[in-house]
Amino acid sequence: MRIPVPPVPLPDHLVEVARDFAEGRREPAQPRDAATVMLLRDADHGPAVYYLRRQASMEFAAGMCVYPGGGVDPRDFDRDVAWEGPAPADWARRLGCDEEMARALVCAAVRETFEESGVLLAGPHGDDVVADTTGPDWEADRRALESRELAMTELLTRRGLVLRTDLLGVWAAWLTPVFEPRRFRTWFFVALLPAGQRTRDVSSESSEVAWLPVRDAVAMADRGEMLMMPPTYLTSLEVADHGTAAEVMDVAHGRTVEMHTPGLEALDDGWTLSVPEHLRPLLAAHHGA
Numbered sequence: 001m002r003i004p005v006p007p008v009p010l011p012d013h014l015v016e017v018a019r020d021f022a023e024g025r026r027e028p029a030q031p032r033d034a035a036t037v038m039l040l041r042d043a044d045h046g047p048a049v050y051y052l053r054r055q056a057s058m059e060f061a062a063g064m065c066v067y068p069g070g071g072v073d074p075r076d077f078d079r080d081v082a083w084e085g086p087a088p089a090d091w092a093r094r095l096g097c098d099e100e101m102a103r104a105l106v107c108a109a110v111r112e113t114f115e116e117s118g119v120l121l122a123g124p125h126g127d128d129v130v131a132d133t134t135g136p137d138w139e140a141d142r143r144a145l146e147s148r149e150l151a152m153t154e155l156l157t158r159r160g161l162v163l164r165t166d167l168l169g170v171w172a173a174w175l176t177p178v179f180e181p182r183r184f185r186t187w188f189f190v191a192l193l194p195a196g197q198r199t200r201d202v203s204s205e206s207s208e209v210a211w212l213p214v215r216d217a218v219a220m221a222d223r224g225e226m227l228m229m230p231p232t233y234l235t236s237l238e239v240a241d242h243g244t245a246a247e248v249m250d251v252a253h254g255r256t257v258e259m260h261t262p263g264l265e266a267l268d269d270g271w272t273l274s275v276p277e278h279l280r281p282l283l284a285a286h287h288g289a
Helices: 012-022 088-097 098-119 137-146 152-159 214-222 228-241 246-252 278-287
Strands: 032-043 046-054 069-071 162-164 168-175 184-192 206-213 262-269 270-274
Touching: 012 162, 012 262, 012 270, 032 098, 032 206, 032 228, 032 246, 046 098, 046 228, 046 246, 046 270, 088 098, 098 137, 098 152, 098 162, 098 168, 098 184, 137 152, 152 162, 168 228, 168 246, 184 262, 206 214, 214 228, 214 270, 228 278, 246 278
Parallel strands: 032 184
Antiparallel strands: 032 046, 032 069, 046 206, 168 184, 262 270
16 A cells, blocks of 8 residues: 655545534544654664554554654653653643643653663663663563553652653654544654663564664655655654754754644645645655645
8 A cells, every 4th residue: 555645635535524524513533642752863874763663453553654652641640750851841831731741741752662662761860871671671661561550650760760851852743633533642752762772673563663764764655665644754854854863853952843733735636634834845845846
């Protein structure tokens, strides 16, 4: 199956459904808050990114290539979590939400990254980070987090660690279109792979994983060889415009985001879904418009 990359022409039946929602004839599904993290490291020609291909049996985005991430969980709202880095108030300003949600999103980003890649953005203090998370004891903790038998607060307390929230950067925010039966309000973060740590193929939701130069991943998506949802494709395309992983992080540390909900937009003799204004020039240049 080939998924067209943005701008994606919408089939007529989907346009009609979207109009039904826009005109109040249908009620949209309530979105779930989520966080996803683009893990970065340097390749020969620009940043490389860690991608997971979702199981074909998944109800949402089956077979799509995504970054580690998932829904915010009640555990992520714990105010007692050991925290190092920008305060929740600063995160709230950058993420465009209240402090409680900002704290939960940052915790979810760290937790989901560990659950789905084995990478933990935490350390004994604010100037250090865990160097190796590949041992059997770490795997037991990862599985306990994934099964919700363990909360991140408990894990950090028992191991004498703090969340290194300064290792995260903000990149984008997307809300699934109103016509989708399953909707997510997703904040996109970026993070460098910590020195000494290794990603592992551990996520039960993925069929395969790979580190790819992000420019190669975009080219594969353009050719239909790699399936991505539009937010993943556009985020990858934007990151591919930078020369190094460190350059991406520098941009992310000074960035604030606004939630974008794709809506109907005219496309030649049909319709497509809108993209954020700041991405239009990049998308046009990429497709030679």
